[in-house]
Each structure stands twice: as structure tokens, then as C-alpha cells.
Amino acid sequence: MDPDAFALPKSRAANERLHALVPGGAHTYAKGDDQYPADLAPIISHGRGAHVWDVDGNRYVEYGSGLRSVSLGHAHPRVVDAVRRELDRGSNFVRPSLVELQAAERFLATVSTAEMVKFAKNGSDATTAAVRLARAVTGRPRVAICADHPFFSTDDWFIGTTPMSAGIPTATTDLTVAFPYGDLAAVDALLTRYAGEIACLILEPTTQAPHSPATGGPSTSAGNDPTAAYLTGLRALADRHGCVLIFDEMITGFRWSEAGAQGLYGVVPDLSTFGKALGNGFAVAALAGRRALMERGGLRHADDRVFLLSTTHGAETHSLAAAMAVLDTYVDEGVTARLHASGERLATGVRAAAASRGGGDHVVVRGRASNLVFATLDEAGKPSQEYRTLFLRQLLAGGVLAPSFVVSSALSDADVDHTVDVVAGACAVYRKALDAGDPTPWLAGRPVKPVFRRQA
Structure with missing residues (x-):
């Protein structure tokens, strides 16, 4: 026309x-x-x-x-059928439902690099929870974000760095610093400049930037794949400087592999966040990671408590049923x-x-x-x-x-x-x-x- x-x-x-x-x-x-x-x-x-x-x-x-x-x-019929089955059984209760346990087991069986998971309704809540947890476990105030990635969260620590920063105090924005994708020397220099101050490195494991090495084929060897080599290098830098490595897998989750980019490239972050494809349109996101960190948001530790994620609708049964159906469909149908x-x-x-x-x-x-x-x-x-x-x-x-x-x-x-x-x-x-x-x-x-x- x-x-x-x-x-x-x-x-x-x-x-x-x-x-x-x-x-x-x-x-x-x-x-x-x-x-x-x-x-x-x-x-x-x-x-x-x-x-x-x-x-x-x-x-x-x-x-x-x-x-x-x-x-x-x-x-999608398989997802819609799973949702319909739960709608007739109630969607939200005063205590956890069995579906919450089943969804956690199913998610962690797929993303086997993580040991615990907590569900939410949107990616912003999950990434902010990851940042809060990193600050709590390290005792450090600063967050280092990858400058080549366009979006991490609607919350102040990130939105304050964009042109839409109205209403956000500069004191908050000043605590967020940035590094370029693919340049390990620049990350090392940033961590050295702010020695003992940076709580975490947060990035999408790959980037759409024109210079990105991440658009190649699905190699899993750090020896011959520049993305795997870069992520391996970040893992080493985070360990050396004592900060938390966070992968934002909102986009790469499922589209790169069922276990995200971490599953494809074989590099294990401390924390990772998933969403988008996880629910095939239904509202569900996830924060996953190492037990030693995630448990700080729980009840079985002696440290100061971290208000990790606590959302009224975070574990609606029909959304978690959708997530399980999506996980099954990805695996069963390739x-x-x-x-x-x-x-x-x-x-x-x-x-x-x-x-x-x-x-x-x-x-x-x-x-x-x-x-x-x-x-x-x-x-x-x-x-x-x-x-x-x-x-x-x-x-x-x-x-x-x-x-x-x-x-x-x-x-x-x-x-x-x-x-x-x-x-x-x-x-x-x-x-x-x-x-x-x-x-x-x-x-x-x-x-x-x-x-x-x-x-x-």
C-alpha cells in the first residue's frame, strides 16, 4: 500500500x-x-x-x-493452557503456593549456574535487588554499569545516568560509574581508581554496539570466542577487586540459550536477572545467583537482613505457570x-x-x-x-x-x-x-x- x-x-x-x-x-x-x-x-x-x-x-x-x-x-497454546489451569485455582494467597516451589525448581534446573532464585513482576525490580544485595554484601556504595547497554532499570541508580534524569538527586547519580563493553583494561582502571568503593559490575553479557565481538556464532570456548574471553576476564577482575559480577540476562536469557549467555559462554556470574521471554508476555522476572549472596535476603543467616525482593504480586500462580510452560517449550521444541x-x-x-x-x-x-x-x-x-x-x-x-x-x-x-x-x-x-x-x-x-x- x-x-x-x-x-x-x-x-x-x-x-x-x-x-x-x-x-x-x-x-x-x-x-x-x-x-x-x-x-x-x-x-x-x-x-x-x-x-x-x-x-x-x-x-x-x-x-x-x-x-x-x-x-x-x-x-501460545501451551502457555495459555497452563495459565488457564491455574486461574481456576486462585492466583494469590497469604502463604506461598506449591507452584512457587515448582517454578523455582524448574528454573534452577534450567539455569544450573544459579543456586537460588526469587521471582518478581518486572526486570527493574530484579536488577535493583541485585544492586542492593551487592552493596550489602560488599559494604561498598558505587555501582559500575556498562555504558554500551541502553537500559537496566527504572530506578534512580540507573535512570539518573540518562537524559531523563529529572527528579533524581545528583548524590544518587554520582554513585554510578560506567565502563565500555569489551575493554578489560578500562574496567581494571575503573576498579583501581575507585578501589574498595565499587560494589558490582552490571552488564548485559553481550552488546548490540557495532564494535561488539558478541555477534558471532555460538562458541563456548573462551579460547576462541572473544565474548567468552571478555566475560572470563570480567569474572577474574571482579574476583581480584572483590566486587560482585551481575549479568542482566533480560534479553540474552533464552534467546542465546535456555540458560542465557552464561550457559552459552560458560562464565558464571555471582548474580543474574531474567525476564522478558521467561513469561511469553506474562509478567514474571527472576533474580538468581549464588546461595551465599542470595541467602542474605532470607532468614537463615546471622548478618544484617537485606530487603531483597518482596512484591505482593511477585508469585502470582498463573505467571509462574506461564514461566514453567515456557521453560518446557524451549527445551522440548528447541x-x-x-x-x-x-x-x-x-x-x-x-x-x-x-x-x-x-x-x-x-x-x-x-x-x-x-x-x-x-x-x-x-x-x-x-x-x-x-x-x-x-x-x-x-x-x-x-x-x-x-x-x-x-x-x-x-x-x-x-x-x-x-x-x-x-x-x-x-x-x-x-x-x-x-x-x-x-x-x-x-x-x-x-x-x-x-x-x-x-x-x-
């Missing part, structure tokens, strides 16, 4: 109503309509498998479903391998389509096959929100909803083929804009905006 003729009147009206009632028009900033071309931010009616339908009746092949959380596809296969097919097709239409140097697919993102570059090869807007408009009009190219296991070969065809058409228009030296005529309104910015 011609993007100039593509309109979403019902979605537009619903967006206006959302902005009147919900700050930002969405409950997650990454889902805001400012992330999409003007007046082309669809409001979703429902989804099934790899497809979603908007309130205007349009069907899309969807990528990055639920901000990477729906990795099995929407309304989901991680399917994600990689679909991603490889998509990446190959998109790259070929872009190259065939003269956009191969400007629409660039990056990342691990199970977690693909794309960059939109201008005439000078610089990242461009204007060209991203042009590209997204063309994709939406072609029935592809793709803030990224992160696949789900529900994606079919036909879905990939359709996406590649739409990308080819989009890149033909992209080439016209490059030749004109100005994408503005193809935007039909303001460009999309980055999530983290100081002014609205």
Missing part, C-alpha cells in the same frame, strides 16, 4: 484518548507513539502467533513482540535454535533486498540472529531518525510492524518472505531519498524520536 494512502483513524483517535489519561500515551516509553511516524502508531486489538491486528483492521507481521518478551508468539534459524533467514533476505535496491550501506542489520536490530543511516553513513521514519512508514504500509527485527518462534517462512518483499520496496524509496539528499518529502510529519531525551 502507498504510505500516503495508509491511514489509521481509529488508532489515531485512541492515541489521543490515551494521551489524555496516561502520561506519554503508553505504559512503557518504548511503546510511545513518538517512536513511530506521525499518525501511524497502531493501537493493537489482538495478536496470534507472529501476527497482530490493529483497531483499524490491519494485520501486521510483528517483530520485537512485547519488547522481546513474546518469543513463542502471541497466545526454540532457541528455531529463533536463530528464522533470524538468519530474515537477516540474509533483508540484506540482499537492501543491497538490490541500493540501500545495502544504509539499512544495516546487526546483532545475534535471535535478536536482530537495524540501523538506518543517512548519506554520510550516520544514524538518522529521519531515515528511520521513512523506513518505518514503508514497513507499516506493507503490513510489517518492526521497531526491530527480533523474531519469535511463531514466524513462518512466508512471514519472512513477505517482510523481505516489503523491505525491498522500502529500500527503493530510501534510495530515492538518498539521491535527493533529503528524506523530508517522504516523512509526512515529524520524525521519530529517541526514548531517552531531556525534552518531550
Whole structure:
């Protein structure tokens, strides 16, 4: 469909109503309509498998479903059946349910590098609990975050380091320091500079940054894989400097392997956090790690107590049932391998389509096959929100909803083929804009905006 003729009147009206009632028009900033071309931010009616339908009746092949959380596809039968069974039995009680024990056993059988686990409803709570625990066990105030990773938590220790730092005291932000991914010497220098002050190193085990060594194949040997070697080096530095090593596996969990990047690369962190794919859209996250640390949040120790995680809804039975169904499905059906296969097919097709239409140097697919993102570059090869807007408009009009190219296991070969065809058409228009030296005529309104910015 011609993007100039593509309109979403019902979605537009619903967006206006959302902005009147919900700050930002969405409950997650990454889902805001400012992330999409003007007046082309669809409001979703429902989804099934790899497809979603908007309130205007349009069907899309969807990528990055639920901000990477729906990795099995929407309304996956095995997950939905497990949830339904628990809903008839009650969802929350005044004491732990048996499901909490079963889910913990099932999780730790999969993530065998951890010895204890505590569940929560979102990743921010889990990562903040990890930081709090690290500070408690080390007695140190500072947190070292990887600067190449865009998000760790909504809490002050991290958000204060972003452009959206309003309302956060500098005294809090000053306690967070940063290190670059892949540079062990820089980490060693940071730990030396703040000797005895840094409680933890927290990072995603891999990065999407262009210089990352982490986009290669699934080797598990630190001797021949740069990611494994880097993580092994971090483990040694954390041990040498007496700080806690935390892996944020919100994205890498399940998409890299069932046990996350730590399972793939064979490097064991002290603590790790999981979420997103764990519930296939249901709200469940996890903090896992070594017993000696995790027990500080428990009742069987003589040290000062740590208020680790204590959430009213953290152990809702239906969400934990969803997590167990997801864990079983990944293992029984080889989901991680399917994600990689679909991603490889998509990446190959998109790259070929872009190259065939003269956009191969400007629409660039990056990342691990199970977690693909794309960059939109201008005439000078610089990242461009204007060209991203042009590209997204063309994709939406072609029935592809793709803030990224992160696949789900529900994606079919036909879905990939359709996406590649739409990308080819989009890149033909992209080439016209490059030749004109100005994408503005193809935007039909303001460009999309980055999530983290100081002014609205």
C-alpha cells in the first residue's frame, strides 16, 4: 500500500484518548507513539502467533513482540493452557503456593549456574535487588554499569545516568560509574581508581554496539570466542577487586540459550536477572545467583537482613505457570535454535533486498540472529531518525510492524518472505531519498524520536 494512502483513524483517535489519561500515551516509553511516524502508531486489538491486528483492521507481521518478551508468539497454546489451569485455582494467597516451589525448581534446573532464585513482576525490580544485595554484601556504595547497554532499570541508580534524569538527586547519580563493553583494561582502571568503593559490575553479557565481538556464532570456548574471553576476564577482575559480577540476562536469557549467555559462554556470574521471554508476555522476572549472596535476603543467616525482593504480586500462580510452560517449550521444541534459524533467514533476505535496491550501506542489520536490530543511516553513513521514519512508514504500509527485527518462534517462512518483499520496496524509496539528499518529502510529519531525551 502507498504510505500516503495508509491511514489509521481509529488508532489515531485512541492515541489521543490515551494521551489524555496516561502520561506519554503508553505504559512503557518504548511503546510511545513518538517512536513511530506521525499518525501511524497502531493501537493493537489482538495478536496470534507472529501476527497482530490493529483497531483499524490491519494485520501486521510483528517483530520485537512485547519488547522481546513474546518469543513463542502471541497466545501460545501451551502457555495459555497452563495459565488457564491455574486461574481456576486462585492466583494469590497469604502463604506461598506449591507452584512457587515448582517454578523455582524448574528454573534452577534450567539455569544450573544459579543456586537460588526469587521471582518478581518486572526486570527493574530484579536488577535493583541485585544492586542492593551487592552493596550489602560488599559494604561498598558505587555501582559500575556498562555504558554500551541502553537500559537496566527504572530506578534512580540507573535512570539518573540518562537524559531523563529529572527528579533524581545528583548524590544518587554520582554513585554510578560506567565502563565500555569489551575493554578489560578500562574496567581494571575503573576498579583501581575507585578501589574498595565499587560494589558490582552490571552488564548485559553481550552488546548490540557495532564494535561488539558478541555477534558471532555460538562458541563456548573462551579460547576462541572473544565474548567468552571478555566475560572470563570480567569474572577474574571482579574476583581480584572483590566486587560482585551481575549479568542482566533480560534479553540474552533464552534467546542465546535456555540458560542465557552464561550457559552459552560458560562464565558464571555471582548474580543474574531474567525476564522478558521467561513469561511469553506474562509478567514474571527472576533474580538468581549464588546461595551465599542470595541467602542474605532470607532468614537463615546471622548478618544484617537485606530487603531483597518482596512484591505482593511477585508469585502470582498463573505467571509462574506461564514461566514453567515456557521453560518446557524451549527445551522440548528447541526454540532457541528455531529463533536463530528464522533470524538468519530474515537477516540474509533483508540484506540482499537492501543491497538490490541500493540501500545495502544504509539499512544495516546487526546483532545475534535471535535478536536482530537495524540501523538506518543517512548519506554520510550516520544514524538518522529521519531515515528511520521513512523506513518505518514503508514497513507499516506493507503490513510489517518492526521497531526491530527480533523474531519469535511463531514466524513462518512466508512471514519472512513477505517482510523481505516489503523491505525491498522500502529500500527503493530510501534510495530515492538518498539521491535527493533529503528524506523530508517522504516523512509526512515529524520524525521519530529517541526514548531517552531531556525534552518531550
